[in-house]
Amino acid sequence: MIDKQQMTQEEITAQKILEKYDKESNYRFNIGKWAWVVTFLGVALTIFHLYTAYFSVLPSQQQGAIHLGTALGLIFLLFPAKRGLQKKQKTVPWYDIMLAFTSMYVAYHKIIFFDDILRSRVAGYSTLDIIISIVAILLLLEATRRTVGVPIVIVASIMILYGIFGNVIPTQILSHPGFAVDRISTNLWFTESGVFGTPIQISAKFIFLFLFFGVILVHTKIGQFFNDLAFALTGRFTGGTAKAAVAASSLQGMVSGSSVGNTVASGSFTIPMMKKAGFKPEFAAATEASASTGGQIMPPLMGAAAFIMMEYLGVDYGVIMLAAIIPAMLYFAGIFIGTHFEAKRLRILGLPRADLPSFRKLMKKNWYMLLPLVLIVGTILTGFSPQRAALIGIISAFIVSLVRKETRLNLHGTINVLEQGARIALPVIAACATAGIIAGVVSITGLGSKFAAGIIALSGGILPFALIFTMIACIILGMGLPTTANYVVTATIAAPVLINEFGVAPIAAHMFVFYFGIVADITPPVCLAAYAGAGIARANPFKTGVNAVKLAIAAFIIPYIFVFNPILVLVDVTAVKLIIGILTALIGMAGVSSAVIGYFICHSRVWERVILLVGGLMMIIPEVITSIIGFALLVVVWFIQRQREEESGQVGGQITE
Numbered sequence: 001m002i003d004k005q006q007m008t009q010e011e012i013t014a015q016k017i018l019e020k021y022d023k024e025s026n027y028r029f030n031i032g033k034w035a036w037v038v039t040f041l042g043v044a045l046t047i048f049h050l051y052t053a054y055f056s057v058l059p060s061q062q063q064g065a066i067h068l069g070t071a072l073g074l075i076f077l078l079f080p081a082k083r084g085l086q087k088k089q090k091t092v093p094w095y096d097i098m099l100a101f102t103s104m105y106v107a108y109h110k111i112i113f114f115d116d117i118l119r120s121r122v123a124g125y126s127t128l129d130i131i132i133s134i135v136a137i138l139l140l141l142e143a144t145r146r147t148v149g150v151p152i153v154i155v156a157s158i159m160i161l162y163g164i165f166g167n168v169i170p171t172q173i174l175s176h177p178g179f180a181v182d183r184i185s186t187n188l189w190f191t192e193s194g195v196f197g198t199p200i201q202i203s204a205k206f207i208f209l210f211l212f213f214g215v216i217l218v219h220t221k222i223g224q225f226f227n228d229l230a231f232a233l234t235g236r237f238t239g240g241t242a243k244a245a246v247a248a249s250s251l252q253g254m255v256s257g258s259s260v261g262n263t264v265a266s267g268s269f270t271i272p273m274m275k276k277a278g279f280k281p282e283f284a285a286a287t288e289a290s291a292s293t294g295g296q297i298m299p300p301l302m303g304a305a306a307f308i309m310m311e312y313l314g315v316d317y318g319v320i321m322l323a324a325i326i327p328a329m330l331y332f333a334g335i336f337i338g339t340h341f342e343a344k345r346l347r348i349l350g351l352p353r354a355d356l357p358s359f360r361k362l363m364k365k366n367w368y369m370l371l372p373l374v375l376i377v378g379t380i381l382t383g384f385s386p387q388r389a390a391l392i393g394i395i396s397a398f399i400v401s402l403v404r405k406e407t408r409l410n411l412h413g414t415i416n417v418l419e420q421g422a423r424i425a426l427p428v429i430a431a432c433a434t435a436g437i438i439a440g441v442v443s444i445t446g447l448g449s450k451f452a453a454g455i456i457a458l459s460g461g462i463l464p465f466a467l468i469f470t471m472i473a474c475i476i477l478g479m480g481l482p483t484t485a486n487y488v489v490t491a492t493i494a495a496p497v498l499i500n501e502f503g504v505a506p507i508a509a510h511m512f513v514f515y516f517g518i519v520a521d522i523t524p525p526v527c528l529a530a531y532a533g534a535g536i537a538r539a540n541p542f543k544t545g546v547n548a549v550k551l552a553i554a555a556f557i558i559p560y561i562f563v564f565n566p567i568l569v570l571v572d573v574t575a576v577k578l579i580i581g582i583l584t585a586l587i588g589m590a591g592v593s594s595a596v597i598g599y600f601i602c603h604s605r606v607w608e609r610v611i612l613l614v615g616g617l618m619m620i621i622p623e624v625i626t627s628i629i630g631f632a633l634l635v636v637v638w639f640i641q642r643q644r645e646e647e648s649g650q651v652g653g654q655i656t657e
Contacts, residue, residue: 026146027078027423032091038077042422043415045070049208053391057205062111064196067204069107071429072143074422076100079146099139106136110190117190125190130182133189137437140195144430151480155489156434159441160184166445179444187444194440198311199432199488206307206317207428209390212421214301216397217372219417220407225366226251227269231351232359239343240350241277242287243336245270249291250298250332259483259521259529262292267536275537278348282540285533286522286547290335293521293529293552296483297328300377303518304428305487307386309510312491317386321377323507323569326578327515327558330568330585334554337593345599372397428484435488442492452497463502467560470494471516478520486517498563508566512559519555522548550596554589557620561585565622581622584631591616591634601641608637 031038048066057063076099077092092100109132110117120129137160145153163184179187188194192201230247234240249266267288274284296303299321306324310317342348376393380386401407409417442448459465473494477486490513498509521529524545534544549556562568567581594600595613604612611633618630 026080026083028080028085028089028092030090031077034077034092034097038074039415039419041070041074041077042419045074046208046212046418046421049204049212050391050394053209053387057387059114060192060201060204061196062114063204064200065107065110067208068140068195068200068429068433069104071422071426072103072107072139073100075143075147075426075430076103078423078426079143081146099142102135103139103143106132106139110196121191125182125186129190130186133185134181136189137185137195140430140433140437144434147427147430148434148482148485149480152431152434152482152485155477155481155485156437159438160188162447163441163445184441184444188437188440191440193443195433195436197436197439199308199435199439199484200429202307202311203304203425203429203432206386206390207304207432208421208425209387209394210301210307211304211425211428213372213376213390213393213397215417215421215424216394216401219409219413220369220397220401221404222369223252223265225362225369227266228357228362229359232357232362235356236350236353237340238350239277239279239339239348241270241273242279242284242339242343242348245274245288246291246332246336246339249288250294250328252292252295259289259293259296259518260532262295263289263529263532264536266292267533271533271536277351278346279342280539281537282534282543282547283342285537285539285544286530286551287335287339288536289522289527289529289533289544290548290552291332292533293518293548294328294331294335294555296518297324297331297515299324299328300373300380303487303514304432304484305514305517308432308484308488309491309514310386312495313506313510315507316380316383317389318380318383319507321380323511323571326568326570326582326585327511327562329582330558330589331552331554333586334589334593335551337590338551338553338597341594341597341599345597345603368400368403372400427482431482431485432488435485438485438489439492442489448493448496451493452501455494455497456501461501463498463504463563464560466498466502467512467563470498470513471559474513474516475520475523478517478523479526481517483514483517483521486520487514490517504563505566505569505571507569507571508563511569512563515555515559519549519552522552524549551593553592553596557592557617558585561620561622567622577622580627584619584622584627587634588616588619588621588627588630591619591630601638602645604637604641608640611637 045067048070052058052063058066076096080089081096117129120126125133141153141156144156163179164181189196227244227248230244230251231240234243234247237243245266248270249262252262252266267285271284271288274287275281279287296305302321302324306320307317310320313320372393375396376389379389379392384392398409401409455466455469458469470490474486474490477489481489491510495509495513498504498512499506504512521527522545524530524542527541527545527548530545530548531541533539533548534541537544558568567573567577568585570578591612593616594604595609595616598604598609600608600612615630615633615637618626618633621627621630
């Protein structure tokens with residue numbers, strides 16, 4: 001057991017790591033009397049979303065204006081202009097107060113003069129409207145810089161400059177006539193093809209509510225329940241601490257979609273335990289980072305981008321959720337299997353049963369904690385809108401919090417939870433709004449069609465090459481952009497190319513760019529989730545990133561498979577095909593993971609690892625012939641290693657070439 005003093009130290013370490021790698025954790029600690037203003041705005045924003053979820057949302061522009069305007073005001077009151085000032089400043093400086101209320105006004109201006117602005121689209125915008133649109137975009141970019149980071153602001157700025165000066169670009173493919181500053185700014189701020197486009201509309205209608213649902217669930221101590229449940233189920237097996245970390249992170253991912261946040265929250269507990277069991281620091285950190293990153297693809301509460309995908313594809317969220325189940329299962333299975341082979345290689349056993357919680361006792365005591373998740377999945381699958389499902393989930397989670405005295409919400413606790421619901425949404429709101437700028441410029445300038453021509457030219461019209469180029473673009477963008485913004489950009493530019501030019505199933509194309517935007521968090525050289533895990537484990541960050549890629553190898557393989565044969569995302573699938581596809585993919589993942597780790601029945605020679613890799617890949621491909629060949633290759637290696645074991649008389653002995 002970890003004593004109180006140690007837990008306090010771990011919490012301090014976790015906070016420092018979050019501040020270093022997670023921009024949204026760099027908020028002011030002391031804001032004096034302005035704390036009342038922040039509480040009022042935060043509580044009001046959350047209540048506004050609950051009210052509109054129950055009764056009805058306002059017109060999208062008005063709903064979005066309140067959503068974004070209040071968030072911008074909170075950002076300037078909470079987040080300092082420079083990292084490090086959050087601990088030094090004792091109140092909100094005067095310039096941030098001015099920026100806060102100015103940003104709120106320029107957004108609320110859309111509501112106050114809503115009818116006039118609608119008429120201006122035909123008659124022309126006034127000078128005041130132009131000034132407001134320019135100021136609003138600058139304030140949005142600054143707020144995004146503070147909460148999300150510089151890279152997304154650079155991308156958005158480049159896109160704005162491209163919209164204005166596109167006529168000076170010498171390359172014929174990318175050049176366009178160029179638009180005046182007033183046209184670009186008013187289009188991006190006052191129409192639905194910019195800041196207040198699909199991303200912010202989905203954020204205002206769905207994403208905020210699901211984030212708030214996660215806040216209430218966390219308050220019910222469901223995270224500790226998930227950790228205990230994971231150890232009860234897997235802790236006694238080989239490499240039990242690592243397997244429990246994977247299981248816990250997959251469960252945590254059902255209620256949270258933040259890679260870095262999940263890594264720090266779970267890793268503060270699991271990484272030290274993995275190190276103590278005998279795993280190397282880099283491997284322990286990589287296990288937690290790769291598993292936590294998978295939270296964004298784990299239904300029911302996937303990353304915010306999943307809700308935007310729903311709107312882009314014009315399908316119910318239940319369709320997205322169901323399509324994500326099998327790829328998510330394969331992703332976590334790959335990590336789970338990888339930890340198993342690493343534990344076998346290092347001869348790390350499970351934990352004594354006496355040191356583990358009882359599964360039966362846990363479920364008997366805490367089964368009710370799962371009710372909100374069961375309800376939210378059930379309501380979505382029975383045809384309710386995500387908005388109504390989130391509301392039902394919030395109400396049920398609140399009721400669950402009343403069961404135990406330590407989680408019961410009094411007036412002060414309720415106000416705190418309402419405020420936290422707004423706070424946790426701020427980076428997502430800023431990212432969605434700025435992603436709207438990028439998507440808006442793509443729409444205004446026709447960059448999407450130009451990009452399509454470029455991809456077709458580079459790939460020579462060959463789908464595998466087009467997929468590789470798209471993957472590289474997603475990973476590079478993911479080095480600086482949050483998953484939501486990355487998805488919006490690639491879904492606007494790259495996904496239509498795969499769908500319209502290469503005939504890829506729409507949901508498979510969107511899942512493809514979604515996946516590779518997520519794995520950027522664990523892909524060197526910029527892999528923030530891996531860096532956060534390395535900070536907890538005191539490990540080499542780059543080596544941690546490399547290990548995370550090895551463990552999460554499924555995320556680099558599965559998207560290609562469901563593009564070429566989309567039964568894994570439930571397109572044109574039958575029950576028999578699906579069952580066979582899942583079984584062969586799981587066996588294939590075992591082959592791939594063993595090849596990457598270097599251990600199967602015993603330590604593998606180089607040529608054996610190659611055969612295991614090829615056989616595993618062939619089994620993952622959902623085709624009968626390739627699966628049979630792949631299985632035969634795995635059996636051959638199994639037989640050779642088994643025979644070598646018997647001859648040596650040492651199970652798992654070291655093999656030298």
